[in-house]
Amino acid sequence: MKSTLHISLGLVLFGSTLAAQAPVPAQKPAPRTAATGPAAKPPGAKAGDPQLPYTPSLDLTAMDRTADPCVDFFQFACGGWVVHNPIPPDQSSWSAYGKMQDENRTLLRALLEQAGKGGASRTPNQQKIGDYYSACIDEATIDARGASPLGPQLAAIADIKSVSDMARVVALSHARMLARGSVLFGVGAEQDAKDSSETIAAVDQAGLGLPDRDYYLKDDAKSTALRDRYVDHVARVLQLLGDTPEQAAAGARTVLRIEGELARGHMSRVDRRNPDNTYHRMPRASLTEMMPSWPWDRYFEQMGIAQIKDLNITSPGYFTALERQLTTVPLSDWKTYLRWQTALLAAPYLSAAFVNADFDFFSRTLTGARELQPRWKRCVGRVDRHLGEALGQVYVEKYFTADTRARTLRMVKQIETAMEEDIKSLEWMSAETKTQALEKLHGVTNKIGHPATWRDYSAVTIAPGDFFGDAANAMGFEVRRHLNKIGKPLVRGEWYLTPPTVNANYDPQMNEINFPAGVLQPPAFDPKMDDAPNYGNTGGTIGHELTHGFDDEGRRFDARGNLRDWWIEADAREFERRASCISDQYSSYIAVDDVHVNGKLTLGEDVADLGGLILAYRAWLSETASKKPVARDGLTPSQRFFVGYGQSWCSSSRPETLRMRAITDPHSPEKYRTNGVLSNMPEFSRAFSCKAGQPMVKAPVCRVW
Numbered sequence: 001m002k003s004t005l006h007i008s009l010g011l012v013l014f015g016s017t018l019a020a021q022a023p024v025p026a027q028k029p030a031p032r033t034a035a036t037g038p039a040a041k042p043p044g045a046k047a048g049d050p051q052l053p054y055t056p057s058l059d060l061t062a063m064d065r066t067a068d069p070c071v072d073f074f075q076f077a078c079g080g081w082v083v084h085n086p087i088p089p090d091q092s093s094w095s096a097y098g099k100m101q102d103e104n105r106t107l108l109r110a111l112l113e114q115a116g117k118g119g120a121s122r123t124p125n126q127q128k129i130g131d132y133y134s135a136c137i138d139e140a141t142i143d144a145r146g147a148s149p150l151g152p153q154l155a156a157i158a159d160i161k162s163v164s165d166m167a168r169v170v171a172l173s174h175a176r177m178l179a180r181g182s183v184l185f186g187v188g189a190e191q192d193a194k195d196s197s198e199t200i201a202a203v204d205q206a207g208l209g210l211p212d213r214d215y216y217l218k219d220d221a222k223s224t225a226l227r228d229r230y231v232d233h234v235a236r237v238l239q240l241l242g243d244t245p246e247q248a249a250a251g252a253r254t255v256l257r258i259e260g261e262l263a264r265g266h267m268s269r270v271d272r273r274n275p276d277n278t279y280h281r282m283p284r285a286s287l288t289e290m291m292p293s294w295p296w297d298r299y300f301e302q303m304g305i306a307q308i309k310d311l312n313i314t315s316p317g318y319f320t321a322l323e324r325q326l327t328t329v330p331l332s333d334w335k336t337y338l339r340w341q342t343a344l345l346a347a348p349y350l351s352a353a354f355v356n357a358d359f360d361f362f363s364r365t366l367t368g369a370r371e372l373q374p375r376w377k378r379c380v381g382r383v384d385r386h387l388g389e390a391l392g393q394v395y396v397e398k399y400f401t402a403d404t405r406a407r408t409l410r411m412v413k414q415i416e417t418a419m420e421e422d423i424k425s426l427e428w429m430s431a432e433t434k435t436q437a438l439e440k441l442h443g444v445t446n447k448i449g450h451p452a453t454w455r456d457y458s459a460v461t462i463a464p465g466d467f468f469g470d471a472a473n474a475m476g477f478e479v480r481r482h483l484n485k486i487g488k489p490l491v492r493g494e495w496y497l498t499p500p501t502v503n504a505n506y507d508p509q510m511n512e513i514n515f516p517a518g519v520l521q522p523p524a525f526d527p528k529m530d531d532a533p534n535y536g537n538t539g540g541t542i543g544h545e546l547t548h549g550f551d552d553e554g555r556r557f558d559a560r561g562n563l564r565d566w567w568i569e570a571d572a573r574e575f576e577r578r579a580s581c582i583s584d585q586y587s588s589y590i591a592v593d594d595v596h597v598n599g600k601l602t603l604g605e606d607v608a609d610l611g612g613l614i615l616a617y618r619a620w621l622s623e624t625a626s627k628k629p630v631a632r633d634g635l636t637p638s639q640r641f642f643v644g645y646g647q648s649w650c651s652s653s654r655p656e657t658l659r660m661r662a663i664t665d666p667h668s669p670e671k672y673r674t675n676g677v678l679s680n681m682p683e684f685s686r687a688f689s690c691k692a693g694q695p696m697v698k699a700p701v702c703r704v705w
């Protein structure tokens with residue numbers, strides 16, 4: 001998952017990360033779990049550099065040993081963690097991963113403060129990240145400017161006299177403000193799903209303020225109340241732009257009406273999981289036929305892609321719906337919608353009045369966070385997002401080692417071997433499909449740590465004291481960089497996750513797994529611990545990412561990342577049958593109140609969790625076959641493997657967040673990512689001597705890989 005809002009820049013339709021990403025960048029240091037060892041000095045750090053607090057990959061204080069592991073393993077592995085780690089007030093959820101990311105930010109902050117001091121010795125990258133960070137942190141200057149950075153955009157909106165004028169304004173927005181979403185629709189470059197060596201243009205559904213179409217379409221009491229709060233928020237922002245309370249209230253109702261109609265044209269998240277549904281490569285003229293009111297030639301020219309002859313229209317129904325709106329909604333209403341969307345996308349770069357209003361609705365109301373996170377954390381997040389490889393280059397020089405890369409790669413190879421053996425031994429798959437599956441497995445590229453070639457930011461101007469301008473320049477650079485790929489040969493070495501990211505992913509069109517430096521640290525990967533918890537934790541993650549190549553979405557792409565059906569029909573049917581066992585299992589779980597997990601939305605992640613841990617377990621057995629691991633802390637080696645896995649999911653979430661994630665997040669709640677997986681593994685029930693009929697022993701088990 002890339003973001004809870006629509007991505008219009010460098011369209012990445014497919015691909016799955018390990019963990020949910022926070023809907024708003026997070027956080028504040030939480031009370032630490034008691035460390036059981038000394039603080040680990042980061043590998044490349046010098047004396048005086050900040051250090052991360054050390055949390056081992058198996059943390060005894062995080063456990064609740066009064067709980068019965070055969071009844072609720074999440075409680076057994078994480079009960080202590082939940083008690084010792086209350087959700088910080090500026091967080092909507094809190095987790096082992098969230099803490100890692102939060103602690104990692106302190107390292108990044110030190111790098112940025114150092115770079116922000118200026119001086120002739122700075123490299124060009126240090127100048128950019130340092131000056132951007134300093135401009136971001138300078139709230140007095142930002143507040144003094146109020147809404148004035150939006151002046152030129154608002155003036156252009158006020159001048160709109162035709163759809164053609166409107167298209168010009170929308171193109172200006174698409175050319176730079178793409179970080180949070182996209183006005184009206186999205187445009188970008190993507191790999192052709194059926195010829196992954198080709199990069200083509202794509203247009204996608206977008207244009208909403210709320211995180212998903214369901215927020216506009218559902219009619220239960222909670223959804224209706226939330227829409228009322230949303231209208232209040234839009235009105236508040238329109239007042240900040242200068243409307244009277246009456247104008248703002250009427251304008252906000254107009255916005256909800258327009259966005260509601262756009263939402264009706266959106267394809268659902270579940271339908272978008274099937275890549276065939278989002279692949280409609282068509283001649284450019286087809287888009288003009290679908291949406292004749294829009295001056296496409298001028299629009300593409302303004303975006304710098306006048307040359308395109310065809311493109312992927314991911315969601316044709318959306319563009320037909322948009323045409324209907326363009327011919328019925330009066331221009332004065334569109335102007336209101338555009339003013340709102342402009343302020344929505346720009347809010348993080350404006351004064352405190354905008355930032356606070358944005359926090360109140362999108363974080364407090366939607367996710368349950370209670371406090372805005374400190375400015376420096378938001379600014380670290382912005383630099384990572386906008387100049388991520390400039391920051392990442394400085395970060396890995398100090399904090400990532402060749403040894404960590406080598407150890408990770410060794411584990412990856414072992415897990416690939418386990419998957420090869422698994423595929424060969426599957427009883428339900430024919431020899432013909434197996435040959436194709438093995439070809440795909442052997443074609444996986446492993447990206448560990450950081451890119452081999454760093455992004456060149458020399459074309460980005462970052463000036464001191466101009467946060468809004470710096471952000472617009474950095475985002476404009478990214479838009480041009482992506483659109484410039486159209487029609488050019490694919491660059492294979494590029495990374496979509498930044499090196500400090502505490503997450504991992506699989507990209508089916510590149511057929512590659514990505515493990516950034518940020519995720520290869522304790523507690524996820526702990527060089528001081530025995531093998532068992534490391535294989536349960538990071539090994540499970542590697543297996544998870546690898547299995548994504550063979551989940552409900554990934555299995556539709558071949559070894560070269562092309563959308564092509566390589567399955568014998570009977571094998572595909574058997575896959576579907578086995579996968580539906582898992583989606584039925586997860587759909588029976590309650591996310592919050594009476595809201596169930598949507599097992600069809602979470603299917604890919606649930607299949608990857610189960611398959612991944614089975615592979616990691618086998619890899620661990622082969623690694624330790626000759627080592628004779630011994631019991632420690634009253635836990636047998638295999639028990640330590642499973643506790644290591646369980647502790648990778650220690651977390652708590654506010655009810656608002658659980659409700660939002662049930663609609664938007666392809667990952668199941670962490671409790672079920674633990675218990676749902678382990679209850680399907682006889683290896684687990686043997687390790688804890690669980691008995692038939694106990695909650696952690698599912699019968700019959702679900703099994704795909």
Ligand SMILES: [Zn+2]
Nearest residue numbers: 016017018605
């Ligand atoms: Zn995943």
